[in-house]
Amino acid sequence: MKILIATQKPFASDAVNEMKRVIETAGYRACLLERYDGKQQLLEAAADADAIIIRSDIVDDDVIGVAKNLKIVVRAGAGYDNVDLVAATKNDVIVMNTPGQNSNAVAELAVGMMLYAVRNFYDGSTGTELRGKRLGIHAYGNVGRSLARIALGFGMEVFAYDLFCPVDVIEKDGVKPLASAEELYTVCRYVSLHVPSTAETRNSVNYALLERLPANAMLVNTARRDIINEVDLEAFMTERKDFRYLTDVAPSNDSIMKEKFPGRYFATPKKTGAQTFEANSNAGVAAAGQVVDFFRTGKRKFQVN
Ligand code: 3PG
Numbered sequence: 155m156k157i158l159i160a161t162q163k164p165f166a167s168d169a170v171n172e173m174k175r176v177i178e179t180a181g182y183r184a185c186l187l188e189r190y191d192g193k194q195q196l197l198e199a200a201a202d203a204d205a206i207i208i209r210s211d212i213v214d215d216d217v218i219g220v221a222k223n224l225k226i227v228v229r230a231g232a233g234y235d236n237v238d239l240v241a242a243t244k245n246d247v248i249v250m251n252t253p254g255q256n257s258n259a260v261a262e263l264a265v266g267m268m269l270y271a272v273r274n275f276y277d278g279s280t281g282t283e284l285r286g287k288r289l290g291i292h293a294y295g296n297v298g299r300s301l302a303r304i305a306l307g308f309g310m311e312v313f314a315y316d317l318f319c320p321v322d323v324i325e326k327d328g329v330k331p332l333a334s335a336e337e338l339y340t341v342c343r344y345v346s347l348h349v350p351s352t353a354e355t356r357n358s359v360n361y362a363l364l365e366r367l368p369a370n371a372m373l374v375n376t377a378r379r380d381i382i383n384e385v386d387l388e389a390f391m392t393e394r395k396d397f398r399y400l401t402d403v404a405p406s407n408d409s410i411m412k413e414k415f416p417g418r419y420f421a422t423p424k425k426t427g428a429q430t431f432e433a434n435s436n437a438g439v440a441a442a443g444q445v446v447d448f449f450r451t452g453k454r455k456f457q458v459n
Contacts, residue, residue: 155182156223157445158203159438160196160211163424164188165230169434173207176442180450184442193217200224205449207441208236210425215241226448230441231256231428232296233378235351239459248448250456252440254296256433260402261300263427264346264376265308267400267420271372275417285309290342292335292359293349294319297376301346302329313342339366344374351378361386364397372398376427379403391415402427 157177159170170186177184187199193216200206200221206213207228218224218241226248227237234251242249265284273281289305291298294316302312312329315338324331332338335358339345345367349355360383364373371394375382384405391397391411397418404421405411411419428437447453 155204155449156185156202157182157205157207157442158185158187158199159207160187160190160199161207161209162188162190162211163209163429165209165434165438166431168431169438172435173438173442176439176446180446182446182449205445207438207445209428210236213237213242218242218245218247221247226250226445228252228441228444230437233350234458235378243459247459248454248457249459250441250444250448250454251458252437252444253456255437255440256428256430257296257300259430259433260297260376260427261304262430263402264297264301264374265304267374267376267402268344268346268372270420271398271400275420277417284344287311287344288313288342290315290332290338290345291329292338292345292347293317293377294324294329295348295350298346298348299327301348302327310344313338335363336366339363340368343368343370344372346374347377347381349377349381351380356380357383359383359387361390364390364394367394367397370396372400375399375401375403377403379405388414391418 174184190196196217197220200217202223203221204223205226207230209230213227215238224247229237229251232251232253237249239249268284285308287310289310289312291301291314294314305312306328313332314324314329315332315335321331359381384407400420402422402425408421
């Protein structure tokens with residue numbers, strides 16, 4: 155059995171060593187394809203793979219089509235919008251993710267970005283504090299929950315809106331549930347996005363939602379680029395000189411945004427939310443374990459298709 159670990163953005167080497175140990179101890183072969191250059195290399199490596207472990211790597215119809223032995227793809231992370239689920243299902247390929255394994259890392263980055271912005275990008279001028287401010291968590295999954303825990307520690311007043319999470323789960327964390335995204339963006343000066351990218355959520359953070367934000371608002375996006383309507387965001391930032399946007403998933407108009415909105419716009423050069431040793435180890439080793447469990451016992455926990 156060949157288990158391919160295909161990561162354009164590699165895991166920390168200690169995490170990879172542990173993944174290999176888990177795979178090889180179970181009697182399978184671990185193959186590593188890191189920092190690969192384009193799809194062709196992935197197609198070649200996937201051709202004889204029985205399982206593929208990925209991060210944000212694109213596993214589309216072509217990859218699934220060429221991998222004739224493929225039985226399982228595990229996305230070592232939360233979002234699986236990079237995997238063609240229809241093609242996988244059609245070819246009897248199981249797709250899993252590893253929910254929760256990298257959520258603390260992403261939540262810490264969201265807080266870090268907020269701090270960076272309220273201290274004026276550390277330029278030495280007088281900033282503000284997070285304590286006492288209202289934070290709206292847009293979607294209350296694993297990352298949202300981790301963020302709530304940290305933000306409450308900072309003394310923020312924390313609100314959340316989630317279409318699927320029961321109100322009592324939110325309340326139990328000391329967080330105030332709100333009934334709609336519209337309400338969240340009206341009530342909260344700081345909003346952090348944790349929405350998955352789906353047909354329903356793409357472009358859903360648009361002008362109509364943004365214009366509800368109170369004065370001196372800030373939006374932090376450590377989720378996915380396409381949730382935001384980029385044209386609307388640029389227009390809103392042009393009008394609302396008090397508004398700041400911080401993101402770990404740079405928009406396609408990144409260079410224009412940088413030029414137009416200095417001091418109010420920041421994007422990491424590369425998606426870095428889950429890029430900690432702990433998150434790499436947690437998600438990578440969980441993925442390796444899930445592949446091994448699937449082959450050994452047929453366990454399908456965390457299957458998403
Ligand atoms: C996730 O969905 O788990 C995060 O966005 C992390 O993605 P990455 O593994 O590409 O860093």
